[in-house]
Every structure is written in structure tokens, then in C-alpha cells.
Amino acid sequence: MKKLIIIVLFLNLWSSAFSQENTKTYTRWYLKPAVGLNIPLTKLFSGSITDNLFEYSDNSFYWQYISATYFFLPNWGLEFTYQPGYSRCISNRYERYAGEIEAEYGDEYFVSTCSGAEYNNSTIISGSIDRGYLGLVYRYERRNYVFLPKLTVGVTSFNTDWGETVLKEKGSNIVYELTYKPGEISNDHFFIAPSFAFGYRLNKWFIVNVDLLYTYFKTDIEYKKQFCNTFTNEVKTETIDYDKNIHTLSVGVSLIFELRHVKY
Amino acid sequence: MLAFMLELLNSCCDCPVTKYMYYSNCSLTVNSLDNSGQNPVLSQNYIIPKEAFGIRILIEQNETGGEVKSNDFSLMQSASACDCYCPPDSLWLPIDSIISVNVITDYDFDSEHTAGADVSKYFVVYERGEYTAIDKYIDGLDNTLYDLEYYGIVFDLLLMTPPTAGTVHQFDVNIKLSDGRILNAQTQTLELY
Numbered sequence: 001m002k003k004l005i006i007i008v009l010f011l012n013l014w015s016s017a018f019s020q021e022n023t024k025t026y027t028r029w030y031l032k033p034a035v036g037l038n039i040p041l042t043k044l045f046s047g048s049i050t051d052n053l054f055e056y057s058d059n060s061f062y063w064q065y066i067s068a069t070y071f072f073l074p075n076w077g078l079e080f081t082y083q084p085g086y087s088r089c090i091s092n093r094y095e096r097y098a099g100e101i102e103a104e105y106g107d108e109y110f111v112s113t114c115s116g117a118e119y120n121n122s123t124i125i126s127g128s129i130d131r132g133y134l135g136l137v138y139r140y141e142r143r144n145y146v147f148l149p150k151l152t153v154g155v156t157s158f159n160t161d162w163g164e165t166v167l168k169e170k171g172s173n174i175v176y177e178l179t180y181k182p183g184e185i186s187n188d189h190f191f192i193a194p195s196f197a198f199g200y201r202l203n204k205w206f207i208v209n210v211d212l213l214y215t216y217f218k219t220d221i222e223y224k225k226q227f228c229n230t231f232t233n234e235v236k237t238e239t240i241d242y243d244k245n246i247h248t249l250s251v252g253v254s255l256i257f258e259l260r261h262v263k264y
Numbered sequence: 265m266l267a268f269m270l271e272l273l274n275s276c277c278d279c280p281v282t283k284y285m286y287y288s289n290c291s292l293t294v295n296s297l298d299n300s301g302q303n304p305v306l307s308q309n310y311i312i313p314k315e316a317f318g319i320r321i322l323i324e325q326n327e328t329g330g331e332v333k334s335n336d337f338s339l340m341q342s343a344s345a346c347d348c349y350c351p352p353d354s355l356w357l358p359i360d361s362i363i364s365v366n367v368i369t370d371y372d373f374d375s376e377h378t379a380g381a382d383v384s385k386y387f388v389v390y391e392r393g394e395y396t397a398i399d400k401y402i403d404g405l406d407n408t409l410y411d412l413e414y415y416g417i418v419f420d421l422l423l424m425t426p427p428t429a430g431t432v433h434q435f436d437v438n439i440k441l442s443d444g445r446i447l448n449a450q451t452q453t454l455e456l457y
Contacts, residue, residue, distance in 0.1 A: 110302035166393065171300040171420040172315040173414050175393070231388070231424060 026139075029259035030069035030077070034211060036252020037061050038129075038166060042245060049104070050180050050223045050240050052097035053117050055128045057087035062131065062250065063124075069137055075263060077137040084127025093102060101165050101178070109167035109176070116161030116185075116250045130157040131215075133193060144200035146256075147206055156189045156217055177228045180240075182221065188248075191217035199256060207242040207256035215248045279350035287409065289417070290449035293322040294437050295453055297420060297442045304390075304420055307454075314426035314456035319367070319387070319435060322419040323345040323447065325409075326358055338372045356409040360443040362417075365398050370450070373427045383435075387421040395422075431455050 040058040062085040071077035084132040094117040102111050104124025122128040140147040160182035169177040193216070199209035221242040228235045297304040297318035304318050316417065367384045369377060377383050389401040396404075425435060433454050439447040 168302055171313045173299050173390070173424060174315075175390075203391065230393070 007022040007201055009173070014148055014194045025261045025263050027072055027258040027261050028072060030067075030071075030079075031257040031259065032064070032067040032081075032209070032254045034067065034083075034252045034254030035062065036064075036211060036250055039249045039251065041247035041249055044219060044242060044244050044246055046076075048050065048223075048240055049097065050163075050225075051099045052093040052100065053115065053161045053163055053180060053182070053223070054093070055090055055117075055121070055161065056196070057089040057129075059089070060085045060087040060129055062086075062127070062129075062252065064254065071137075071139065075139050077139060078134070079137045079152065080134050081132065081152075081154075083131040084122075084125070085129035085131060086122055087129075090128045091120060097163055101163075105167055105178070109169055112166040112168075113163065114165075115163040116159075117163065117206070121159070128158060131155070133191075135193070135195070141201075144201040144207070146201060148195075148196075148197040148199065148209075150193060150195040150197070152193045152213075154193065154215075156191055156215070158187060160187060160221060160223075161185070165213075173231075175230050177226075177230050179224075179226045179228075181224050182224070183223075184221075187219070187221060189217040191215045197254075204261070205258050206211040207258065209254045209256050211245060211250070211252040211254055213250040213251065213252075215246075217246050219244045219246060274277045280353050282351045283354040285354060285356050287325045287356050287445065288359050289323050289362065289439075289441055290326045291324045292437065292439055292449045293319045294435075294449040294451055296320075297422075299422060304422075310452045311455045311457065314423070314431075317426070317454070317456055318390075318420050318422040319437065319451060320420050321365070321418065321437065321439075323362070323439065325358075325416055327356075332420050337402070352410055354410075356411075358407040360441040360445070361407055362402050362405065363440040363442055365402060365421075366438045366440075367421065368436040368438065369427075370436060371432055372429040373433070374429050386423055386425040388424055389419050390422045391419060395424075427456060431457055 010167055034180045038060045043058045044054070044056065045058055062083040064081060064083045067079065067081040069077045069079040096116055098113045099117055101113050105111055131154060132151040135150045135154075137148055137153025138152045140149075162182065163180040165178040167178055169176065193213055195211065195213040197209050199207040201207050217241050223240040223242075225238040225240060226235055296307040296310055296312065297320050298307040298312045298316060299318050300313050300316035304320070306320065365384065366382055367387050369381055369383045370379055372378045373381060373383050384398055387396045387398060389398060390396075391401075398421070405417065433456050435451045437449050437451075441447065
């Protein structure tokens with residue numbers, strides 16, 4: 001309750017501070033390139049060996065080169081944004097995966113591992129974690145300050161790779177095959193995301209901006225582990241579930257380019 | 265229709281005449297394998313873990329001369345072909361083929377298989393990451409060769425059920441050919457521990 005009162009007081013002060021001057025024109029379009037960090041409030045990974053087969057990381061950064069807002073009214077607009085994301089943890093995940101397999105099985109077996117994680121599919125255009133969203137924006141602008149609360153819905157997508165290891169038993173003619181297979185390679189997760197952006201107007205065309213975006217999505221990913229004796233074809237199967245609620249806070253900075261000023 | 269298409273492709277351009285030559289499976293060499301490492305290697309001291317024992321089979325093939333055939337008969341003229349597909353310049357055909365491979369134990373193997381018993385069923389061929397029963401492997405052998413120089417038949421028999429009787433063992437390998445000959449070779453005396 002105490003927190004709520006402080007927030008209401010803050011908003012009241014904000015409103016009164018910037019309510020002295022009305023702008024005579026408004027901007028139809030915002031273009032907003034940005035960079036930022038995705039900070040996990042809850043984590044997808046819990047230490048399983050298959051964590052390394054995800055083209056995803058709980059901690060990541062994003063770059064945003066497609067983001068446009070169209071204001072159909074002076075204060076109301078629609079925003080579309082696409083954010084590729086990446087992490088250094090994604091680039092060396094195969095080495096971690098192969099290392100963990102070696103550590104677990106290397107005492108008893110000769111280990112030969114291959115995986116889809118060996119191949120890095122990310123580019124500067126697409127990244128590894130794709131996030132796109134569409135939302136309603138409210139613009140509140142006084143003097144040089146811009147306040148942009150938003151409510152958006154979107155999709156986060158990333159790949160889950162397979163892993164396959166040949167385990168030749170030491171001192172024996174038996175060869176085993178260990179596989180980890182995801183249910184689906186591509187995983188799309190719909191999310192809902194309230195967002196706030198605070199900007200400072202540099203001139204008529206540019207606003208420097210800080211973005212805060214909270215996203216929530218639910219994962220239902222399943223990996224099947226199979227340990228197969230290739231001589232007898234005896235198979236032991238185990239399931240690894242990633243049934244998680246993922247809450248993430250994204251913090252970024254952007255530069256807003258304003259296009260097409262129109263009068264009220 | 266399929267025959268016509270093959271004929272059409274075959275009749276192209278100036279393909280050389282294919283020479284058919286003949287070879288014979290002529291000799292057999294066996295070596296003891298130690299597969300306790302990542303890959304099977306020839307054993308140097310013949311003391312091998314019994315769960316990792318194998319036999320490498322090498323069947324050498326020799327040219328026998330024989331009749332030369334050609335494929336110069338065609339229903340279609342070369343000029344009418346729309347694309348070129350030429351068969352190999354030469355192909356080697358066998359005058360004999362492998363009928364069976366048997367492994368005989370020279371020492372008592374277990375309570376049911378004493379010296380002289382056939383223990384072939386305890387061995388499998390391991391090739392390209394797959395275990396195959398000996399009979400199935402022999403049935404699947406492609407006997408038509410493109411170059412005799414680089415082809416001999418080499419495959420590994422791995423012992424999948426280790427012996428329970430004693431540690432000293434020796435095996436005879438008998439390969440029966442379609443012309444009635446039997447190629448025979450014997451492993452060294454081994455200590456399977």
C-alpha cells in the first residue's frame with residue numbers, strides 16, 4: 001500500500017511538472033533503433049546437460065533495428081518491433097555440451113559427440129533469440145521529456161538442437177548410442193509485455209530514450225534422452241522437461257527518429 | 265519406358281567400350297584384433313580381453329584373365345542421345361562368390377561348445393557403426409568391382425559372447441566359395457582373459 005501511494009504521488013508530480021506547456025504539433029512516426037540487455041527474473045535452465053542444446057540464454061543482449069511506431073492520434077500509437085538477441089553462452093554451447101558428456105561418460109567409454117549445436121546459425125540480421133511484438137503506445141510529452149507507456153503482445157522464438165554421442169565401451173566390443181532429441185526444433189512462445197520508455201528530446205527530430213520491457217511467457221519444451229545398446233538394441237528412455245514460467249526484464253537505450261510532424 | 269530411357273542415356277556421345285574382366289577369391293588371411301581401445305587394432309602379443317576380441321578377415325582376389333565382353337550393341341545411334349552417361353571403362357566380375365563364413369573353435373569355448381565346435385553365431389561383422397550377422401553381411405556383399413587393385417574383402421568379426429572355458433583359445437576360419445573351394449586360415453594361439 002505504501003508503495004502504491006509513492007507511485008501515485010510520483011505520477012502526480014510528473015504530471016504537474018510537465019503540464020505547463022502544450023505542443024502545437026505532433027509526430028506521426030517514430031523509428032527507434034536500440035540495444036539492451038535481457039535480465040532473467042526467472043530462469044529456463046536448471047543445470048541439465050540439455051541446457052547446452054538450446055539456442056537461448058537466460059542472460060542475453062539484444063539489438064533492435066526494426067522498430068516503428070505510428071501515432072494515429074496525438075497521444076496514441078501502434079508500435080511494431082523486432083529484436084534479435086544473442087549471448088556468448090550460445091556461441092560456445094557445443095563445447096560445454098561435449099565437455100559435460102565427456103565428463104559424465106569418459107571414464108567408461110570412448111566418447112564421440114556431434115550435435116546441431118556445432119553449427120552457429122545466428123547472424124547480425126537474425127540473432128539466435130528472435131523477439132517480435134506489436135502493441136499500443138500512449139505518448140505523454142511535456143517540454144523536452146517524453147513518457148511512453150505501452151502494452152504489447154509478441155513472440156519469442158529460438159531453436160533447440162539435437163545431440164548424438166557414440167560411446168564405445170572401454171575393454172569391450174559393445175558400442176552404445178546416446179541421443180538427446182527435442183520435441184520440436186523451433187520453439188515459438190507468445191508473450192504479453194507491459195513496457196515503459198522515458199525519453200529526453202535532443203532537438204526537433206531526435207529523442208534519446210531508455211526502455212524498460214517486462215515479458216512473460218511459458219515454455220513447454222521436452223527433451224528425450226535415449227541410451228541404446230547398438231548390439232542388443234536395448235533402449236533406456238528418459239524425459240527432460242522444461243515446463244517453466246519465464247519472466248524477463250529488458251533494459252535498453254535507443255535513439256528515436258521522429259518523422260512527419262503534423263499540426264493538431 | 266524405363267528401358268527406353270536407359271537406352272537413350274547409354275547411347276550418347278562416344279562412350280568407351282566397357283571391358284568385363286574376371287577375378288577369383290584366392291586366399292584368406294586372418295589376424296587377431298584387440299578392440300579394447302577406441303578402434304580395433306591388430307594384437308601384437310595375443311593377450312586380449314575376451315570381451316574385446318575380434319578377427320580381421322582379409323580375402324585376397326586375383327585376376328583370372330578370362331573372357332572380355334563389350335557393350336557396343338545399341339538400338340539407338342549416339343547422335344540421337346540428349347545427354348551423356350557412360351558406364352565404367354572396366355568392370356570386374358567374380359568367377360566365384362562367398363557362400364558362407366564359419367568360425368570353429370580349436371579349444372573348449374564353453375560347456376556347450378567343445379573343441380571343434382562351430383561358434384560363428386557368437387561373432388558379428390562390425391562395419392560403419394553397425395553390427396550385422398555374418399550370413400546377412402555375406403548376402404549383402406557387392407561382388408562387381410570397379411578396380412581390382414584397391415579391392416580385397418576386409419571385414420572385422422567381433423566376438424560378442426566371450427568364452428567361459430579356459431583362457432587359451434584359437435579359431436579356424438573357413439570360407440566356402442561357390443566353386444566348391446574352401447579357404448581356410450587359423451588365428452594365433454591366444455590368451456583371452
